[in-house]
């Protein structure tokens with residue numbers, strides 16, 4: 111059977127029937143007429159891989175389920191494998207074998223792509239097949255297609271992303287109500303925006319995986335999860351939130367991928383943003399990606415970043431793209447031909463905000479200023495407030511190399527007048 115003939119009736123092997131997998135199954139059924147009209151072919155799920163076939167599942171007939179991957183990969187009629195298991199293994203083995211068998215692959219798996227992306231892209235290229243992964247970043251927002259196809263001539267210089275809905279929900283709640291971090295997290299869990307174990311989200315790791323994927327495709331270079339340093343939101347205090355509000359700013363967990371003299375820096379950290387910044391108005395569990403490029407100026411896309419049906423819509427979009435173009439072309443497997451190097455984190459020049467609890471006695475500010483001065487860190491503004499026996503210093507600095515700021519912070523932390531562990535927050539300004 112030729113590739114064209116196979117695609118007249120695209121048989122799909124679905125790996126996983128959880129939140130997203132079951133929604134994909136339903137959406138393919140509900141949208142079958144639109145899909146046929148868009149592609150001139152019909153799409154049907156032929157087999158579904160799960161761990162335990164004895165569990166009754168809604169919607170799909172029992173005879174479709176299998177617990178044997180060989181049955182799917184060895185079935186010549188199946189032309190598209192849709193991986194919705196998650197995690198590295200066995201997803202990596204299954205996707206590898208599917209590509210080696212010449213099947214097209216659709217996946218929503220950010221862990222897999224951020225750690226094994228280059229390997230899988232190369233495998234797809236060598237086997238003259240396709241790998242698509244729209245749902246791996248920012249759910250329903252078609253950001254992968256926009257970056258790699260619609261904006262292929264954008265000449266990107268930076269990408270800013272609010273790519274984790276859980277943390278955006280928590281920070282929005284803290285900004286909106288003044289709630290403490292722990293209370294906002296509990297509310298997010300109660301409303302289903304945070305998992306029982308929210309570590310991946312609040313530590314920034316989930317966002318780091320997504321930023322690695324975005325940076326790889328925007329800059330055509332290999333960026334893996336290990337290349338992305340991340341700071342989470344666990345240390346954000348309601349006091350920082352109150353100061354942010356006073357300064358006319360908002361606080362977001364940002365993924366930032368930037369080019370510096372032809373080298374790439376990708377990181378995730380909480381950042382203060384001016385209230386007028388387009389990303390400042392992205393609230394709740396919504397995601398957004400703000401793109402800058404020499405040929406596009408600035409473009410922002412926003413929308414739901416997760417959810418079974420929202421994610422499934424991106425997966426189905428990938429299936430439709432494959433069906434509409436049965437012979438693999440260069441756009442169907444991202445390339446990392448630019449091979450750009452990474453720009454070191456500590457050479458990045460950033461603006462910092464810092465809240466310090468200090469002894470309320472004369473000369474404290476002078477001691478602190480001296481340490482900053484020794485490291486050539488220049489203070490832009492200082493605010494001092496009494497808090498019982500202690501005083502609170504809130505400082506904003508002129509842009510400084512992160513290495514110098516880190517060294518100054520170490521010095522400050524060692525001063526007996528400074529209480530607690532200083533937790534600086536970056537201020538993201540457009541000019542930097």
Ligand SMILES: NC(=O)c1ccc[n+]([C@@H]2O[C@H](COP(=O)([O-])OP(=O)(O)OC[C@H]3O[C@@H](n4cnc5c(N)ncnc54)[C@H](OP(=O)(O)O)[C@@H]3O)[C@@H](O)[C@H]2O)c1
Pocket residue numbers: 125126127128129130131159160161162193194195196197199200218219220245246249415416417418421
């Ligand atoms: N949920 C979202 O909103 C969302 C958003 C964006 C991206 N994603 C991504 O989409 C993927 C799927 O997420 P999900 O939320 O649908 O996960 P989920 O609800 O946990 O479902 C996972 C499915 O995979 C099956 N599975 C797990 N390990 C397996 C194995 N070794 N062999 C066969 N089947 C196995 C499970 O089978 P059993 O039922 O038998 O255990 C289950 O049906 C993940 O990569 C996730 O990161 C999810």
